[in-house]
Amino acid sequence: MTDTILPDPLVPPDVDLTDFPFMPLEVRRLRDSKLATSADGEEFRAAVLLWCAAWHQLPAASLPDDDAELAQLSGFGRAVREWKKIRTGALYGWIKCSDGRLYHPVVAEKAVESWKRKQEQKVKTIKARLAAFEKRLKDATTDA
Secondary structure: OOOOOOOOOOOOOOOOOOOOOOOOOOHHHHHOOHHHHHOOHHHHHHHHHHHHHHHOOOOOOEEEOOHHHHHHHOOOOOOHHHHHHHHHHHOOOOEEOOOOEEEOHHHHHHHHHHHHHHHHHHHHHHHHHHHHHHHHHHHHHHHO
8 A cells, every 4th residue: 555645735725715706817828728628528618617616615726525516516516427427637637635625736826826916905905094094193193
């Protein structure tokens, strides 16, 4: 029996993009990908639906490694047997990581970029609120 060492997750565990309705898509990158040129229609459709589902999973860019859940997320509903027929093609590029979840490197890349921008925006908002509060405090002390 050999122990397989799985890689660390491709996204930190706190990456939550559930409030992001849009997922970046590099058109040329997808159009020219092996998935686009080798997958059949059902595999491709399921793959794109899984990317979309992964965007709103926790952590973002991950999927559970469970065929019943993957069938549901990929548009096959309860038809797990049908899902299993296209599973390999639909999960092209996905990697199982040490947390037991599946990650797609490109979706993970986009998720990390989006998460970084989200955190930067939080900092800007906090700084703006602090500046506004300091101004109100200064104005209140000046008026007194």
